[in-house]
Amino acid sequence: MNENFDAARLTLLLSELRLPATKQIWATFAEQSDKEGWPAARLLTVIAENELAERDRRRIERHLAEAKLLPGKTLDNFDFNSVPMISKAQVAALCAGDEWLRNGANLLLLGPPGGGKSHLSSAIGLALLEKGWRVLFARTSDLVQRLQLARRELALEAALNRLDHFDVLILDDLAYVTKDQAETSALFELISTRYERRSMIITANQPFGEWGKVFQDPAMTLAAVDRLVHHSTIFEMNVESYRRRTAIERKQVGAGRPATFATPKNVGVPRPGDNKPPA
Structure with missing residues (x-):
């Protein structure tokens, strides 16, 4: 030099x-x-x-x-064998394809609790984030309560605009929203605002026919479902809960044998004895 x-x-x-x-x-x-x-x-x-x-x-x-994704949930440690109706190729196409995101299309994951919906949605979110898309993962009830608070403070539009910065909004456990007029109204407004503009990934334990338990009236239920399923991919993950399956395995073969379930490397899954009081 x-x-x-x-x-x-x-x-x-x-x-x-x-x-x-x-x-x-x-x-x-x-x-x-x-x-x-x-x-x-x-x-x-x-x-x-x-x-x-x-x-x-x-x-x-x-x-x-900023994404608040579930820790440890990746596609590499998701057990596709436990959900045979979902193929790796399908998921890979969603993670690699930009067109559905640019068109504001949605991904809906439906099925009973414990089938790996939250794991898979967060893992897909991580894959999309690594490709450059902005993602936010939130429990639906928590997010709706924040929107309801923003409405009371006359700041709902600003709150929706902030969410609009995210290319993908993951709403986990949609069915656990309280059937309250203010909350369901805020949820419906969020769905309507993002319709055909920004994508959502939604997990829900109930099929569409039972979404009347979430929204206040049949017309709102129909309108919400119509907006979500239009331009959407639907994964029906009707499998036995891995929690129930692993509990049965522990009972049959003892606690020392590792379980096999939809999220084999699930961070934070309690091990036998974790909740026992100290001797």
Whole structure:
């Protein structure tokens, strides 16, 4: 490196240009370039590629922090054998295809509790996030209560606009929303606002025919279902609960044998004895 080179000035310029990754590593690349005799164009290319890679990494970190996805739930540790009606190819196509998201289409996961709906929805959200889409995972009841509070504070429109920043909104356990006029009205407004504009992934324990337990009147139920199923993919995950299955296995073969269920690497699943009082 040229002895007259002003390293401090370059560092200052890189700060002004907001190139933090280049500021941190330029000296290493420059030293390697001097040793190996790189052309200037190669040095610039390597530095630019590194800066872009670091920007992508930081963006994913930011988006992951805001997404509130379930920890430990990935496609790699989802047991597709436990839900034979869902194929890896189907899920891979959803994670790889951009068209359904650009068209504001939805994904609906229906089935009884314990079938892996929450795991799969969060894992798909993670795969989409890694591709650059902004994702938010929320329990439906929690989110609806926040929207209801925003309505009381005359800030519902602002709250919906903030949610509009997310390409994919994952509403988990839709059926657990309280059948309250204010809450169901806020939920319906959210569905209507995102219709054909922003995508949603929704998990629900009840089939559509029982959604009258969620919404206040048949007309609202019909309108909500109509908006959700239009341009949607529906996964019906009618399988036995892995919780029940693993409880039966423990009873039959003892607690020492590891269970097999829809989320084999599920973080936070209690082990036998976890809830026993200390001796």
